[in-house]
Amino acid sequence: MPAINWYPGHMAKTRRMLVESLKMIDVVVEIIDARAPLASRNPDFDDLFAGRARVVLLNKSDLADPQATKRWISYYASRGVAAAGISATGGGAKKTAVTLIERAAKPKVDAMRLKGVNKTVRCIVVGIPNVGKSTFINRMAGETRAEVGDKPGVTRGKQWVKITPYLELMATPGMLWPKLENQELASHLAFLGSIKDEIMDSEALATDLLKLLQVSSPAPLTERFSKLTPETPAEDLLDAVCRSRGFLLKGGALDTERAAHVALDEFRAGKIGRVTLELPEARA
Numbered sequence: 001m002p003a004i005n006w007y008p009g010h011m012a013k014t015r016r017m018l019v020e021s022l023k024m025i026d027v028v029v030e031i032i033d034a035r036a037p038l039a040s041r042n043p044d045f046d047d048l049f050a051g052r053a054r055v056v057l058l059n060k061s062d063l064a065d066p067q068a069t070k071r072w073i074s075y076y077a078s079r080g081v082a083a084a085g086i087s088a089t090g091g092g093a094k095k096t097a098v099t100l101i102e103r104a105a106k107p108k109v110d111a112m113r114l115k116g117v118n119k120t121v122r123c124i125v126v127g128i129p130n131v132g133k134s135t136f137i138n139r140m141a142g143e144t145r146a147e148v149g150d151k152p153g154v155t156r157g158k159q160w161v162k163i164t165p166y167l168e169l170m171a172t173p174g175m176l177w178p179k180l181e182n183q184e185l186a187s188h189l190a191f192l193g194s195i196k197d198e199i200m201d202s203e204a205l206a207t208d209l210l211k212l213l214q215v216s217s218p219a220p221l222t223e224r225f226s227k228l229t230p231e232t233p234a235e236d237l238l239d240a241v242c243r244s245r246g247f248l249l250k251g252g253a254l255d256t257e258r259a260a261h262v263a264l265d266e267f268r269a270g271k272i273g274r275v276t277l278e279l280p281e282a283r284a
Helices: 009-024 044-048 066-077 093-114 133-141 183-192 202-216 218-224 234-245 256-268
Strands: 027-033 053-059 082-085 121-126 159-164 167-171
Touching: 009 044, 009 121, 027 093, 053 066, 053 093, 053 133, 066 082, 082 093, 093 121, 093 133, 093 159, 093 167, 121 133, 133 159, 133 167, 183 202, 183 256, 202 218, 202 234, 202 256, 234 256
Parallel strands: 027 053, 027 121, 053 082, 121 167
Antiparallel strands: 159 167
16 A cells, blocks of 8 residues: 555644643643554654643543553553543543543642632643544533534634533644654554545555454454455455445446445444554554
8 A cells, every 4th residue: 555644734733723722721631542542642742742731531442442442541651641441422431531631630720729719720632633532522511512523624723612610621623743654553544534535545445454354353354244254365355345245336346445445434433343453562
């Protein structure tokens, strides 16, 4: 598959907006995808938010391997960063997030109280495209406040949302980093839909994904596509999906383009088992 790179101009604008907003921020809430905790973290955030209290939320944890999620939470804890697995579309996300945010903000809140001030904690919600920032904000607010979609780049501009009388969140658009140097991690982003499908070779991408799932999730893969087994050669993977689902064009040719889109969509929806593409050891 050709090298993946994507950094639209609006992301440079997003970076400038984040820098301008820092002076009013108490806690950084970083949303990452629990299925790819390494690939779905923007490494530029480490420098951008250095010295700021931070909370990391591994969203879509209901689609990830639960044991792998626990290892990632432990990884962050060992580095002094509070982290938790959540599902922004399910229950419990708001309670978990508020608890971690309040804990992270406590030193500053306590200092202000000594001065007789009841401080409103202001948080910025950051992450790359398509990790669920808008869904998370809406879950926190209890109603639809941020535009939600399953395409990267839906949230636009600054949006302040009051969560409690003393807690406000600011949603920001997703931001990738200028150059995706690690092509394996770039592929993981593409698998998850964080890079627009329109610029990808969907058949090559789906083939790479299916090769990975042959190793990591062979049973769920075969349950989903009965003609695809761990022994299916790479060049026949999309053909096997076609035969499993009856995807045929006029004249009987296999519709491999449709097979590619179905494989990607079903993986992203968690229909091919609970999969985590990376473990903390990959950071070594």
